[in-house]
Amino acid sequence: MLDPDPRIIGDKRLLGVVPGKPPIGDRKQPAEEDTVMVWPNLLVRHAVAALVVIVIVVLIAMFFDAPLREIANPTITPNPEKAPWYFAALQELLALFHPLVAGVLVPGAIIMGLVALPYIDRNPSLDPRKRQIARTAFTVFMVLWIALTLIGFMFRGENWSWVWPWEEWHGEL
Amino acid sequence: MSEMTRRSFLSTAWKVGFGLLAAAGVVTTFDLLKPHLAAGFDAIVRTVAPDAVPTTGVLEVRDARGYLVKVDDDVLAFSEVCTHLGCRVPYVDENGRFECPCHGSKFTREGDYIEGPAPRGMDEYATEVVDGVIEIDTTEVIAGPAPGSERT
Amino acid sequence: MKTSERIRKSTIGSSFFRSPDRVTERDRAAGHWSNFLLHLYPVRVRKVEITFKYTAFLGVASVVLFGILTVTGIFLMFFYVPSPTYAYGDIQTIQNEVAFGQFLRNMHRWAAHLMVLAVAAHLARVFYRGAYKPPKEFNWVIGVVLLVLTLLLSFTGYLLPWDQLAYWAVTVGTAMAAYVPIVGDLVQELMLGGPTVGSATLLRFYVLHVAVLPVALVGVLTVHIWRWRKDSMLTMDSDQGATDA
Numbered sequence: 001m002l003d004p005d006p007r008i009i010g011d012k013r014l015l016g017v018v019p020g021k022p023p024i025g026d027r028k029q030p031a032e033e034d035t036v037m038v039w040p041n042l043l044v045r046h047a048v049a050a051l052v053v054i055v056i057v058v059l060i061a062m063f064f065d066a067p068l069r070e071i072a073n074p075t076i077t078p079n080p081e082k083a084p085w086y087f088a089a090l091q092e093l094l095a096l097f098h099p100l101v102a103g104v105l106v107p108g109a110i111i112m113g114l115v116a117l118p119y120i121d122r123n124p125s126l127d128p129r130k131r132q133i134a135r136t137a138f139t140v141f142m143v144l145w146i147a148l149t150l151i152g153f154m155f156r157g158e159n160w161s162w163v164w165p166w167e168e169w170h171g172e173l
Numbered sequence: 174m175s176e177m178t179r180r181s182f183l184s185t186a187w188k189v190g191f192g193l194l195a196a197a198g199v200v201t202t203f204d205l206l207k208p209h210l211a212a213g214f215d216a217i218v219r220t221v222a223p224d225a226v227p228t229t230g231v232l233e234v235r236d237a238r239g240y241l242v243k244v245d246d247d248v249l250a251f252s253e254v255c256t257h258l259g260c261r262v263p264y265v266d267e268n269g270r271f272e273c274p275c276h277g278s279k280f281t282r283e284g285d286y287i288e289g290p291a292p293r294g295m296d297e298y299a300t301e302v303v304d305g306v307i308e309i310d311t312t313e314v315i316a317g318p319a320p321g322s323e324r325t
Numbered sequence: 326m327k328t329s330e331r332i333r334k335s336t337i338g339s340s341f342f343r344s345p346d347r348v349t350e351r352d353r354a355a356g357h358w359s360n361f362l363l364h365l366y367p368v369r370v371r372k373v374e375i376t377f378k379y380t381a382f383l384g385v386a387s388v389v390l391f392g393i394l395t396v397t398g399i400f401l402m403f404f405y406v407p408s409p410t411y412a413y414g415d416i417q418t419i420q421n422e423v424a425f426g427q428f429l430r431n432m433h434r435w436a437a438h439l440m441v442l443a444v445a446a447h448l449a450r451v452f453y454r455g456a457y458k459p460p461k462e463f464n465w466v467i468g469v470v471l472l473v474l475t476l477l478l479s480f481t482g483y484l485l486p487w488d489q490l491a492y493w494a495v496t497v498g499t500a501m502a503a504y505v506p507i508v509g510d511l512v513q514e515l516m517l518g519g520p521t522v523g524s525a526t527l528l529r530f531y532v533l534h535v536a537v538l539p540v541a542l543v544g545v546l547t548v549h550i551w552r553w554r555k556d557s558m559l560t561m562d563s564d565q566g567a568t569d570a
Contacts, residue, residue: 057439
């Protein structure tokens with residue numbers, strides 16, 4: 001098949017053409033003009049993002065003090081007793097369901113569901129119109145979880161009863 | 174069993190070796206970290222004479238992390254640790270019952286389940302009267318009665 | 326010749342940098358081979374990946390917050406003894422007597438909360454742009470592991486001030502583990518190191534918080550970033566022409 005005469009391309013000699021896949025395999029590579037150099041384009045953006053984050057943390061730390069309650073006392077439970085805010089949704093569920101459900105099955109199912117997501121959702125499309133089921137399911141879950149978190153964090157007062165946050169504030173950070 | 178070459182034996186052997194080593198590591202770590210403590214607070218707590226236990230309301234015993242309650246002349250010792258998630262359950266005098274601040278579980282003065290997410294009534298400790306004084310045995314927790322049933 | 330260039334060309338400088346100052350694209354591409362920090366990045370990325378809309382820079386924000394937490398956490402460690410006798414008093418000392426102590430503790434606390442937020446938001450952003458789809462499935466799984474590690478780090482740190490907030494939140498949190506069928510009681514005992522939250526629990530949480538979990542997180546994070554770099558030049562099937570990312 002090979003041309004009997006060696007081809008000269010530029011100043012290189014073509015010795016042979018080998019069938020097979022490109023080094024990157026089946027993956028499609030973007031065209032050169034769709035890409036940019038990381039240095040400086042991405043590096044400078046990351047540097048700015050890092051600065052913004054640091055400034056935000058410094059500002060918050062300057063104006064708001066971290067809470068410190070009384071020393072731990074095993075004989076007095078504060079009323080209401082609040083979990084850290086990221087577990088507020090779980091605590092809210094714990095007040096509604098048996099602990100095996102709310103404390104073990106639900107968080108277990110959420111973690112396992114997240115881990116399994118890319119293996120359940122095999123739809124290759126990135127077009128939001130073509131993945132409405134996945135987007136809807138995820139959005140419903142997020143909205144529910146955020147609502148439960150806010151309820152547990154702000155809307156629960158003494159004995160875990162309902163309060164309005166603008167009347168009594170019970171959130172703990 | 175098919176014939177095993179020297180190569181396949183050695184290649185299996187080092188994998189098994191690492192497997193055993195990992196298993197030994199897990200067991201050792203587990204033994205190292207497992208607390209070797211008896212259940213409860215491992216103590217007999219001497220409290221008061223049976224006559225001193227009130228017939229209404231409860232008497233809190235801080236040392237035992239529990240309450241003494243007199244029900245029909247019998248003295249019961251309850252653990253103040255909520256059967257739900259371990260919060261301390263205070264006795265609310267106005268309502269004449271125990272109310273947990275964490276998740277709103279409620280128990281009667283007799284320690285029976287009323288409502289809330291707790292799986293059972295309040296846990297109990299054995300008591301004994303020695304030399305005219307009630308002693309609470311906190312080494313063993315007696316699980317409270319299931320919801321709907323009453324303690325006997 | 327500029328000073329920086331002279332340093333680069335000196336005997337010690339050239340052994341350290343191993344290359345001249347990088348001005349051209351070709352030099353800079355070579356930098357990804359010779360610079361340790363730079364080699365975490367790919368040489369080129371798709372244009373869409375540098376836009377705010379695509380990532381909101383939540384991944385890099387999480388890493389920066391972790392960096393802040395490491396630095397402030399090390400400072401706090403110099404003044405903190407993990408024992409019920411000293412812990413609470415040490416926090417008070419940090420706040421009232423150590424120079425910038427209150428500020429450092431504030432930074433650590435707020436950065437921790439923000440990191441949980443940033444990691445969760447990063448997860449949501451990656452979901453909505455579909456970046457977990459083949460062949461990136463496993464990097465999503467690694468990301469979920471990182472989320473769990475972040476939550477565990479935050480939760481173990483929550484006990485350390487040894488105040489009422491900490492004590493009871495951890496009492497409730499560990500009591501939840503006891504409901505796991507069969508192994509629940511054992512798991513709770515291993516976490517607490519005793520029948521209730523006490524000195525053993527504080528020490529266990531401290532060791533997890535300052536040694537075990539951060540090391541685990543850095544290890545897993547390295548793999549996460551490495552896989553991101555490997556996949557950063559992929560064009561996925563319906564990516565062409567899709568303006569939504």
